[in-house]
Amino acid sequence: xxxxxxxxxxxxYKAYSVPEADVPIKDPGxxxxxxxxRKKQPGLPEISEAELNRHFTRLSKENYALSTNFYPLxxxxxxxxxxxxxxxxxxSGLANLHPYQSEDTLQGALEILFELEKNLCEITGMDAFSxxxxxxxxxxxxxxxxxxxxxxSKKEKRTKIIVPDSAHGTNPASAALAGFEIVSLKSxxxxxxxxxxxxxxxTNDVAAIMLTVPNTLGVFxxxxxxxxxxxxxxxxxxxxxxxxxxxxxxxSRPGNMGFDILHVNLHKTFSTPHGGGGPGAGPVGxxxxxxxxxxxxxVKKSSEKYFLNYNMPKSIGRVRSFYGxxxxxVKAYAYILASGAEGLKRxxxxxxxxxNYLLSILGKKLNSPAGNRCMHxxxxxxxxLTLNGVRTLDLAKRLLDYxxxxxxxxxxxxxxxxxxxxxxxTETKAALDEFAQxxxxxxxxxxxxxxxxxxxxxxxxxxxxxxxxxxxxPILHW
Amino acid sequence: xxxxxxxxxxKKEMFSSIGVSKAEDLFSVIPEKAKVKGLNLPxxxxxxxxxxxxxxxxxxxxxxxxxxSFRGAGIYEHFIPSLVDEITGRSEFLTAYTPYQAEASQGxxxxxxxxxxxxxxxxxxxxxxxxxxxxASALAEAALVSIRSTGKKKLLVSSALHxxxxxxxxxxxxxxAIDIKTIPLDxxxxxxxxxxxxxxxxxxxxxxQSPNFFGQIEDLEEIxxxxxxxxxxxxxxxxxxxxxxxxxPGEAGSDICVGEGQVLGNPSGMGGFTFGFMSCKQSLAxxxxxxIVGQTTDTKGRRGFVLTLQSREQHIRREKATSNICTNxxxxxxxxxxxxxxxxxxxxxxLSTLNLSKSRYAFEExxxxxxxxxxxxxxxxxxxxxxxxxxxxxxxxxxxxxxKILGPLELEKFFPEFKNCLLFCVTEARTxxxxxxxxxxxxxx
Numbered sequence: 073x074x075x076x077x078x079x080x081x082x083x084x085y086k087a088y089s090v091p092e093a094d095v096p097i098k099d100p101g102x103x104x105x106x107x108x109x110r111k112k113q114p115g116l117p118e119i120s121e122a123e124l125n126r127h128f129t130r131l132s133k134e135n136y137a138l139s140t141n142f143y144p145l146x147x148x149x150x151x152x153x154x155x156x157x158x159x160x161x162x163x164s165g166l167a168n169l170h171p172y173q174s175e176d177t178l179q180g181a182l183e184i185l186f187e188l189e190k191n192l193c194e195i196t197g198m199d200a201f202s203x204x205x206x207x208x209x210x211x212x213x214x215x216x217x218x219x220x221x222x223x224x225s226k227k228e229k230r231t232k233i234i235v236p237d238s239a240h241g242t243n244p245a246s247a248a249l250a251g252f253e254i255v256s257l258k259s260x261x262x263x264x265x266x267x268x269x270x271x272x273x274x275t276n277d278v279a280a281i282m283l284t285v286p287n288t289l290g291v292f293x294x295x296x297x298x299x300x301x302x303x304x305x306x307x308x309x310x311x312x313x314x315x316x317x318x319x320x321x322x323x324s325r326p327g328n329m330g331f332d333i334l335h336v337n338l339h340k341t342f343s344t345p346h347g348g349g350g351p352g353a354g355p356v357g358x359x360x361x362x363x364x365x366x367x368x369x370x371v372k373k374s375s376e377k378y379f380l381n382y383n384m385p386k387s388i389g390r391v392r393s394f395y396g397x398x399x400x401x402v403k404a405y406a407y408i409l410a411s412g413a414e415g416l417k418r419x420x421x422x423x424x425x426x427x428n429y430l431l432s433i434l435g436k437k438l439n440s441p442a443g444n445r446c447m448h449x450x451x452x453x454x455x456x457l458t459l460n461g462v463r464t465l466d467l468a469k470r471l472l473d474y475x476x477x478x479x480x481x482x483x484x485x486x487x488x489x490x491x492x493x494x495x496x497x498t499e500t501k502a503a504l505d506e507f508a509q510x511x512x513x514x515x516x517x518x519x520x521x522x523x524x525x526x527x528x529x530x531x532x533x534x535x536x537x538x539x540x541x542x543x544x545x546p547i548l549h550w
Numbered sequence: 551x552x553x554x555x556x557x558x559x560x561k562k563e564m565f566s567s568i569g570v571s572k573a574e575d576l577f578s579v580i581p582e583k584a585k586v587k588g589l590n591l592p593x594x595x596x597x598x599x600x601x602x603x604x605x606x607x608x609x610x611x612x613x614x615x616x617x618x619s620f621r622g623a624g625i626y627e628h629f630i631p632s633l634v635d636e637i638t639g640r641s642e643f644l645t646a647y648t649p650y651q652a653e654a655s656q657g658x659x660x661x662x663x664x665x666x667x668x669x670x671x672x673x674x675x676x677x678x679x680x681x682x683x684x685x686a687s688a689l690a691e692a693a694l695v696s697i698r699s700t701g702k703k704k705l706l707v708s709s710a711l712h713x714x715x716x717x718x719x720x721x722x723x724x725x726x727a728i729d730i731k732t733i734p735l736d737x738x739x740x741x742x743x744x745x746x747x748x749x750x751x752x753x754x755x756x757x758x759q760s761p762n763f764f765g766q767i768e769d770l771e772e773i774x775x776x777x778x779x780x781x782x783x784x785x786x787x788x789x790x791x792x793x794x795x796x797x798x799p800g801e802a803g804s805d806i807c808v809g810e811g812q813v814l815g816n817p818s819g820m821g822g823f824t825f826g827f828m829s830c831k832q833s834l835a836x837x838x839x840x841x842i843v844g845q846t847t848d849t850k851g852r853r854g855f856v857l858t859l860q861s862r863e864q865h866i867r868r869e870k871a872t873s874n875i876c877t878n879x880x881x882x883x884x885x886x887x888x889x890x891x892x893x894x895x896x897x898x899x900x901l902s903t904l905n906l907s908k909s910r911y912a913f914e915e916x917x918x919x920x921x922x923x924x925x926x927x928x929x930x931x932x933x934x935x936x937x938x939x940x941x942x943x944x945x946x947x948x949x950x951x952x953x954k955i956l957g958p959l960e961l962e963k964f965f966p967e968f969k970n971c972l973l974f975c976v977t978e979a980r981t982x983x984x985x986x987x988x989x990x991x992x993x994x995x
Contacts, residue, residue, distance in 0.1 A: 207875075209876045419554065543861070
C-alpha cells in the first residue's frame with residue numbers, strides 16, 4: 073500500500089522553495105492586526121521533491137484509466153482522448169489568459185468560444201448556446217432555470233417537471249434544486265415511453281419533460297414525435313439530456329425532434345479527458361425563443377471583432393464564474409475540427425455498430441430487457457446469475473481481475489441487477505472480441521466456481537473494500 | 551481525421567453478427583423527420599493542420615507570459631512548480647473517470663483523500679469534499695447547506711464579496727423563496743454595525759469573503775461573535791494562499807469555508823482551470839454536497855479508499871439528493887493537492903509572507919506618486935489593494951498595455967460608486983523590477 077503524505081513527511085524537508093525576496097520582507101505580525109493572524113500552522117507534509125514525485129507516480133499506477141485499460145462504462149462515454157487536445161489546451165496563448173483582460177487581447181479565445189457555439193448549434197439543431205455550465209448536471213440546472221424564467225415571463229405558473237424512470241439520476245436532483253416538483257413517469261418494460269402515459273401526467277402546471285435520448289437502456293425513443301406533439305400541445309417544454317449524444321452525431325438532431333432546451337456533456341461526446349471526475353463542461357443549447365434567458369455573458373461578433381455581451385436583461389444570471397471551463401471547451405472544439413462533418417457521423421455510426429456487435433454476442437448469454445438492438449450502449453440483467461448466489465457486482469469485480477474497468481452496474485434502477493456497457497467507437501474489433509470472450513468466461517466461472525467471483529478482485533492493488541465500515545465510521549482525512 | 555480504426559472485413563463480420571447489412575439499418579428506428587442529411591461543418595483536419603490552426607488562434611491573444619500582470623480579482627498568477635504538471639499530465643490520472651470501482655481506482659481515491667486532508671489542515675475545519683466546479687458555485691452550494699440545515703430563509707451577504715460570486719449565488723437561489731440582503735461597506739470592509747442591524751433570528755447564514763474583493767482582510771471572529779448566540783452559520787470565502795499567515799476560518803469560528811482553488815497550482819486559463827474547495831464542521835458532514843472519499847479496509851485488512859456517505863447523492867436519492875453534483879473538478883484539485891504537498895508549513899508561510907510583502911511594497915511606492923492614494927484608511931490587506939487616482943484611467947491602462955503590463959482592475963466595472971478606483975494585485979510572480987517599472991509608468995501618466 074502506498075503510504076500517506078503524512079506518513080512520508082520528515083521534519084524540515086521540502087519540495088519547492090520561494091525565491092529570495094527582492095523587496096523588504098514584512099513581518100505579518102508587525103503590519104497586520106494580531107487578531108487576524110494564524111496561531112496554529114497548518115499540518116502540511118514535509119517531503120523532498122523526488123519522494124513527492126514518486127508518491128504521486130506510484131499512486132497513478134494504482135489507477136485504471138483509458139490509457140491503461142478498456143473502460144466500457146455505460147453512460148459515461150469513455151472514448152480515446154487524443155493527446156493533441158491536451159497539447160492545444162495548454163498552448164501558452166490559451167492557458168495563460170486572465171479572464172478580465174480587455175477583449176482586444178482575447179480575440180483568439182473569444183473566436184474559439186464563438187465558433188464552438190456555432191458548431192454545437194449545427195450539431196444539435198439548436199439556435200443558441202451558453203458555454204458557461206461546468207458539468208452536465210450544472211447544464212441541467214441551468215436549462216431548468218431557463219424553463220422557469222420563460223414561464224415567469226409569460227406569467228404562467230408551472231411548477232412540475234416530468235422525469236421518466238429511464239432518465240439520468242441527476243435529472244430529478246437538478247429539477248428539485250431549481251425549485252420544481254418532480255413527477256416520476258414509469259417507462260414500459262423495454263424502457264420506452266408510451267405517449268398515452270405521458271399524456272396522463274401532462275397537467276397544465278407541467279413546465280417541462282426531461283428526456284434522455286437514447287434513454288438509459290440505450291434505446292431510441294421511437295415515439296418521440298408523438299411525445300413531442302403532446303408536450304407542446306400542453307404548452308410545456310421538451311428538455312433533452314445530451315449525455316448520450318454520442319449515438320446521434322450527424323445522424324439525427326435533438327432540435328429536429330422538437331426539443332427546446334438541451335445540455336451536452338462535452339467531456340463525453342467530444343472527447344476531453346474526464347480527469348478522474350472532472351473538469352467537464354455542460355453547455356446548454358436552446359431554441360431561439362429561449363435565447364434571451366441564457367446565462368450572461370454571451371460571445372458576439374461585430375464587424376470582425378468578438379466581444380462579451382452582458383446586455384441580456386432577461387438572462388437567468390450566471391451559473392459559474394467567468395466563461396466556463398475554458399480548457400475543456402478548447403479541447404472539444406479541437407475534437408470537432410479534427411473530426412469534421414464526416415468524422416462526427418462516423419463516430420456515431422461506429423459507436424452504434426460496436427455496441428450492437430457486443431450486444432449480439434453477450435445478449436445470447438444474459439437477458440437484455442430492451443431487446444436485440446441498441447444505440448451506443450446497452451443494458452443486460454445479471455438476474456440469472458443470482459441462482460448461484462452471484463450478483464452483478466461480483467461479475468463487475470471479476471472483470472477488474474482481467475484488466476477491464478467494470479461497466480456501470482445497478483443503473484438504470486429499472487433493470488434488476490443491471491449491467492450497462494458502452495464500448496464507444498474507438499475500440500477495435502479485436503478489443504471487443506477479447507472483452508466478449510472474457511465476459512463469457514466469467515459467466516462460466518459464475519456457474520462452476522461462484523466463490524471465485526465473490527472473492528474477486530484479487531489482481532488489483534487492494535481486494536474488495538468495506539464500504540459499510542467507511543460509511544458507518546467515516547474517516548475522511550488523516 | 552478521426553480516432554477510429556476498423557477495416558471493411560471487420561465491419562462485414564460485425565454486421566453479420568448483428569444481422570444487418572449496413573450501418574443505416576441500426577438507425578431505422580429514428581423517424582425521418584428527426585434525421586439530418588449531413589452536418590454543415592468543414593472537413594476534418596489532420597493533426598498537423600489542427601495544431602497550426604490553434605497556434606494561430608492562441609497568437610491572437612496576449613498571454614500573461616507576454617505581459618506582467620497586476621490583475622487579480624478572483625484569478626491569480628502564481629508560480630507553478632514543474633512537478634504539478636508532471637503529475638496532472640500523467641494519463642493514468644487524466645484519462646480516468648469518477649472512481650466508481652474503488653479497487654481499480656485507488657490512485658485517484660487516495661489523492662482525493664490526501665487533498666481532503668490538506669484542505670482541512672489549511673482551513674482548520676473538520677471535513678472537506680472532493681472539490682466542486684469553482685469558488686462561486688461552491689459558495690452557492692454552501693448557502694444551500696445553511697438553508698437546509700437551519701431551516702431558515704434569509705442570507706446576509708457582504709457587499710465586499712466577489713460580484714460574480716454574488717451573481718452565481720442569486721442564480722442558484724432563484725428557484726427557492728430566499729431573502730438575500732447585502733451588508734453595506736464601511737470603507738473597504740464589511741460594516742459590522744450594519745450587519746448587527748440586519749441580523750435577525752431568521753438568518754440562515756452570514757457570508758463573508760476574506761481577503762474580500764477589495765483585498766481587505768475581514769475580522770471573521772468578530773463577525774461570528776457579533777451575531778451569536780443565534781443559530782446561524784458563518785460561511786467564509788477565503789484565498790488559500792493567504793492562509794499561510796491568516797487565521798484559519800476554523801479558528802475564527804466559520805462553520806463552512808469555501809474558495810477558489812485555481813491559485814493552488816493551476817494556470818489562469820481565462821478563468822477556466824478552477825476548482826471550488828469546501829470544508830465544514832463535522833456536524834454538517836452529511837449535509838455537504840459533492841463527492842467525499844473515506845478510508846476503509848479491504849478483505850485482507852489493508853488500508854484502502856472508497857467514495858463514501860453516498861446516500862446523500864443523486865444516484866440514490868434522486869430528487870431528495872443533497873445536491874446534483876456528479877462531475878466535479880478532480881484533476882484541478884489534484885493540481886492543488888500536489889501544490890500544497892510540496893511547501894511544508896514553513897515554506898507555505900514564506901510564500902504567503904512574500905505575497906504580503908510584495909503587495910505592500912507596491913502599495914507604498916504607488917501611494918507616494920502624485921495623483922494616487924490609498925482608497926481605504928484600514929491597510930489590512932493581503933496581496934490586493936485599492937488605489938484611488940485622479941489620472942485618466944483609460945490612458946493609464948493603454949499606456950501600461952503598450953509597456954506589456956496588464957494593469958489593475960477598474961473597480962467601476964463592478965461598483966459604480968468606486969469610480970477612479972483601481973484594484974492592484976501583486977503576487978510572488980512579480981519581481982521588484984516589475985513593480986518599479988509599473989511605478990515609473992504610473993509616475994509618467
